[in-house]
Amino acid sequence: MPYEPEKDKAVRENVVEVEGTRLKIGVYSYNGGEKKIGIVRVVRKRDGTDSFAPLGRLRKAEALLVRENLGTLIELLD
DSSP: OOOOGGGEEEEEEEEEEETTEEEEEEEEEETTOOEEEEEEEEEEOTTSOEEEEOOOSOOHHHHHHHHHHHHHHHHTTO
8 A cells, every 4th residue: 555645634733944954753643543643853945845864863842842742642542
């Protein structure tokens, strides 16, 4: 079954910026299924468009922002 972007719904989504980096943190549901938390790094390409990269390692400031947002997002998983 191929991925269908129109079936991927954001229940809540925050884009936070810290030290020149943006993180997209949210709760998502695919095709009405189980809600899950997603975290990605948003990278601005040279042509001005956004691209997504794996989160990988976090600096302390980034980890603190993730922690700050997780409490609210976890409540939405119910």
